[in-house]
Amino acid sequence: MPTILAVDDSASMRQMVTFTLKGAGFNVIDAVDGIDALDKAKKTKVDLVLTDVNMPRMDGISLIKELRTLPNYKFIPILMLTTESGTGKKSEGKSAGATGWIVKPFNPDQLLATIKKVLG
Amino acid sequence: MSIDISQFLDTFYEESFEGLDTMETELLGLNPGEADVESINTIFRAAHSIKGGSGTFGLMNVADFTHVLETLLDEMRDGRRDVTQLAVDLMLASVDVLREMLTALRSSEEVDVVRVTEIHDQLETLLKGDAPSVEDVAVETPVKASPSIVGWNVSFKPLSHLFKTGNDPVRIIKELSELGSIKANVDLSAVPEFDLLDPEECCLSWQIELSGGATEEQVRDVFAWVDEDCELIIDAITSETILEPETLKVVPVPDARDEAVPLEPETPVITPVAETKPVKVVAKKSVAVAAKNPHAAESGSIRVGIDKIDALINMVGELVITQSMLNQLGEDFTMDKVQRLQEGLDELEQHTRELQENVMQIRMLPISFSFNRFPRLVHDLSSKLNKKIELKMSGENTELDKTVMEKIGDPLVHLVRNSLDHGIELPEERVEKGKPETGVLHLNAYHQGGNIVIEINDDGAGLNIDRIREKAIEKGIIGENDSLSDEKVHELIFAPGFSTAEVVSDVSGRGVGMDVVKRNIRDLGGIVEVKSKKDVGSTFTIRLPLTLAILDGQLVRLGDETYIIPLVSIIESLQIKAGNVNSIAGGAELYKLREEYLPIIRLHDVFEITPVNTELINGLLVVVEGDGKQAGIFVDDLLGQQQVVIKSLETNYRKVDGVSGATILGDGTVALILDVAGLVALSRERVKILRNQAAVA
Numbered sequence: 001m002p003t004i005l006a007v008d009d010s011a012s013m014r015q016m017v018t019f020t021l022k023g024a025g026f027n028v029i030d031a032v033d034g035i036d037a038l039d040k041a042k043k044t045k046v047d048l049v050l051t052d053v054n055m056p057r058m059d060g061i062s063l064i065k066e067l068r069t070l071p072n073y074k075f076i077p078i079l080m081l082t083t084e085s086g087t088g089k090k091s092e093g094k095s096a097g098a099t100g101w102i103v104k105p106f107n108p109d110q111l112l113a114t115i116k117k118v119l120g
Numbered sequence: 121m122s123i124d125i126s127q128f129l130d131t132f133y134e135e136s137f138e139g140l141d142t143m144e145t146e147l148l149g150l151n152p153g154e155a156d157v158e159s160i161n162t163i164f165r166a167a168h169s170i171k172g173g174s175g176t177f178g179l180m181n182v183a184d185f186t187h188v189l190e191t192l193l194d195e196m197r198d199g200r201r202d203v204t205q206l207a208v209d210l211m212l213a214s215v216d217v218l219r220e221m222l223t224a225l226r227s228s229e230e231v232d233v234v235r236v237t238e239i240h241d242q243l244e245t246l247l248k249g250d251a252p253s254v255e256d257v258a259v260e261t262p263v264k265a266s267p268s269i270v271g272w273n274v275s276f277k278p279l280s281h282l283f284k285t286g287n288d289p290v291r292i293i294k295e296l297s298e299l300g301s302i303k304a305n306v307d308l309s310a311v312p313e314f315d316l317l318d319p320e321e322c323c324l325s326w327q328i329e330l331s332g333g334a335t336e337e338q339v340r341d342v343f344a345w346v347d348e349d350c351e352l353i354i355d356a357i358t359s360e361t362i363l364e365p366e367t368l369k370v371v372p373v374p375d376a377r378d379e380a381v382p383l384e385p386e387t388p389v390i391t392p393v394a395e396t397k398p399v400k401v402v403a404k405k406s407v408a409v410a411a412k413n414p415h416a417a418e419s420g421s422i423r424v425g426i427d428k429i430d431a432l433i434n435m436v437g438e439l440v441i442t443q444s445m446l447n448q449l450g451e452d453f454t455m456d457k458v459q460r461l462q463e464g465l466d467e468l469e470q471h472t473r474e475l476q477e478n479v480m481q482i483r484m485l486p487i488s489f490s491f492n493r494f495p496r497l498v499h500d501l502s503s504k505l506n507k508k509i510e511l512k513m514s515g516e517n518t519e520l521d522k523t524v525m526e527k528i529g530d531p532l533v534h535l536v537r538n539s540l541d542h543g544i545e546l547p548e549e550r551v552e553k554g555k556p557e558t559g560v561l562h563l564n565a566y567h568q569g570g571n572i573v574i575e576i577n578d579d580g581a582g583l584n585i586d587r588i589r590e591k592a593i594e595k596g597i598i599g600e601n602d603s604l605s606d607e608k609v610h611e612l613i614f615a616p617g618f619s620t621a622e623v624v625s626d627v628s629g630r631g632v633g634m635d636v637v638k639r640n641i642r643d644l645g646g647i648v649e650v651k652s653k654k655d656v657g658s659t660f661t662i663r664l665p666l667t668l669a670i671l672d673g674q675l676v677r678l679g680d681e682t683y684i685i686p687l688v689s690i691i692e693s694l695q696i697k698a699g700n701v702n703s704i705a706g707g708a709e710l711y712k713l714r715e716e717y718l719p720i721i722r723l724h725d726v727f728e729i730t731p732v733n734t735e736l737i738n739g740l741l742v743v744v745e746g747d748g749k750q751a752g753i754f755v756d757d758l759l760g761q762q763q764v765v766i767k768s769l770e771t772n773y774r775k776v777d778g779v780s781g782a783t784i785l786g787d788g789t790v791a792l793i794l795d796v797a798g799l800v801a802l803s804r805e806r807v808k809i810l811r812n813q814a815a816v817a
Contacts, residue, residue: 009165009169010132010135010169010172010173011131011134011135012128012129012131012132012135012173012177013169013172013173013176015128015131016125016128016176019127019128052172054164054165054168054169055165056162056165068284074283074284074320075283075284075286075320076286077286077287078286081172083168083171083172083175091348094285094345094348094349095348097284097285097286098285098286099285099286099287099345100287100344100345101345104172104175104176105172105174105175105176105183106176107125107176108125117291117295118291120288120291120294
């Protein structure tokens with residue numbers, strides 16, 4: 001099964017996302033912010049990155065920019081978790097190299113549907 | 121598939137409360153007029169997380185409320201709105217409201233809708249009142265579902281960098297096919313010669329005919345992620361514009377990405393992250409338990425640093441090694457191995473002690489958890505009282521037991537309120553006295569011996585000795601002619617029902633506080649003292665044991681029973697001299713010790729047990745102090761001193777006067793731990809009654 005890197009500074013969101021994805025059989029690695037995620041992304045190969053936008057230390061946008069400079073992450077789907085109010089963040093994320101986004105709040109079914117769609 | 125997400129609620133509440141604390145701290149640090157971007161960002165992030173989480177977990181009222189707050193913060197963050205005092209105060213009120221909402225929701229109680237609506241409306245008013253001039257960016261094109269539309273012609277020409285966004289045209293076309301039947305025509309004209317081909321660039325484009333009843337919005341949604349990465353033309357196919365069938369050539373869509381990125385079907389490698397693993401396991405377990413028991417929220421969880429867990433695991437490892445060594449030794453033990461046995465037992469003792477210390481460490485939290493509420497409290501109160509007060513805090517990292525921390529919170533708040541209300545003077549009064557206009561309240565914590573000491577110091581007016589004395593006489597606490605040292609007068613403020621405030625204010629309450637403060641602290645096995653100097657200030661000092669679970673005890677023998685006296689309350693132990701014993705009327709006995717008369721407590725009378733001897737000269741007197749008063753406890757013999765683990769008698773049996781708990785000794789017997797303050801009070805009471813009875817007779 002594909003491996004997904006789930007990045008969120010909120011522990012409850014991380015738990016929820018991890019639980020949902022693991023329940024669907026994915027391998028999940030979680031990270032608490034951009035720096036943690038970048039570190040983990042370099043150590044292992046993941047098939048999809050799911051990242052929150054607003055995070056301390058390194059936010060989602062910067063993480064996406066950094067990831068896209070890594071050879072292994074040039075073409076990997078990277079999805080942002082964003083709120084509707086963050087319309088500006090969507091295009092900012094897009095120009096940073098994001099594949100797409102999932103709008104918060106979402107429920108586990110929506111999350112899985114989108115991930116499965118992207119991973120085919 | 122449906123997943124029950126309520127199991128993550130506990131974590132959500134916990135992190136939300138932490139977020140609110142962060143918001144509060146940062147808000148208090150904001151200076152109106154200055155937009156501290158870093159602070160506003162931190163506040164925004166916390167609000168944003170709460171909003172996202174509450175939406176996800178279905179707490180829509182919290183999400184709605186936070187949304188307004190977030191909008192306000194967003195405008196401040198972008199510099200579109202000034203940071204005004206009004207806004208800061210309103211945001212602080214919002215933090216309170218959110219805290220109340222979450223607390224209510226967590227314990228399945230009703231949310232105070234009136235209050236929520238009030239603050240919500242104030243936020244809305246602030247937002248609308250001087251709304252920044254921003255054009256609305258999102259202008260939705262109204263979607264007309266025309267009945268004559270039978271499908272869509274989509275011209276999809278990805279820009280060459282499309283792959284680098286992680287998007288795959290094939291996936292998009294597949295998704296489109298879910299809206300109806302499609303015929304796709306691939307345009308290969310832009311594909312260069314093979315040797316010029318860059319597999320990382322997309323040079324294909326498609327003409328797609330989608331038939332079916334999909335709306336334009338649905339079609340656009342499919343391309344939402346790539347609308348900036350492609351040229352997209354979507355034309356409606358009406359009944360008149362049906363394409364001629366022969367112009368369509370159906371070409372199987374090549375998976376462009378396949379050649380671009382060879383994805384080896386490898387098993388994903390997960391690098392074990394050793395240092396976080398144990399904690400993860402613990403966290404998961406607690407989640408599982410919490411899910412089974414939805415009302416367990418109040419039982420509380422505790423956050424433990426990884427280093428503490430690691431130290432624990434390390435210790436257990438050592439213990440296991442020692443145990444297996446002893447096991448081996450026991451299998452074929454001969455007397456010549458006694459030396460090694462002794463060594464092994466020593467090691468076992470050392471490891472057990474270290475393990476105990478480490479386990480206790482887990483319950484220890486820095487006192488900042490308790491101190492953190494004070495900046496807000498001081499901020500709110502000083503504006504209410506029209507005083508200028510600066511709060512200083514030191515020793516925030518001093519650790520103490522979580523239970524002690526929870527119970528010391530209220531007394532601390534009371535003492536701080538008291539210092540603000542009665543201690544620190546109004547600015548003009550301070551200037552008159554030649555002091556700086558701004559008063560200083562200093563909270564300090566440190567370890568001393570086996571205790572934690574918390575000091576609340578203010579540079580205010582100090583306790584007014586004359587007024588306290590007057591009041592105490594008026595209330596009948598002391599006699600008119602009693603001569604008391606200043607220290608004794610100061611202590612009077614802890615007497616029940618004592619209050620010198622001329623006006624009962626809603627800040628320090630109705631004067632029922634100080635005695636309650638003292639009692640609460642005593643219940644924790646601690647003491648509170650006050651030192652004060654007129655116009656210089658007052659210092660309240662609280663001394664608390666580091667933990668409530670273990671105590672240093674003196675074992676004493678009484679008949680066949682063993683009792684434990686807490687070591688902290690013992691002043692001295694002495695051989696009884698018959699000449700110093702005075703019997704007073706009614707049968708009570710006093711012992712004369714250096715000009716002081718101490719009541720003698722015969723434990724066998726109190727607990728009604730058969731003593732081995734009743735002759736005072738055959739036993740020992742343990743002089744103890746409880747609640748500031750001394751007494752002598754008559755025992756047969758002193759045994760050893762040791763640390764004992766306190767077991768509650770109340771939960772296992774019932775409350776017994778004069779006994780604070782019980783413990784299990786090394787030989788398996790139960791020993792009762794004496795409640796010294798209770799015993800002293802009991803004996804003083806008894807002396808009084810006996811005296812009165814004698815007087816009447």
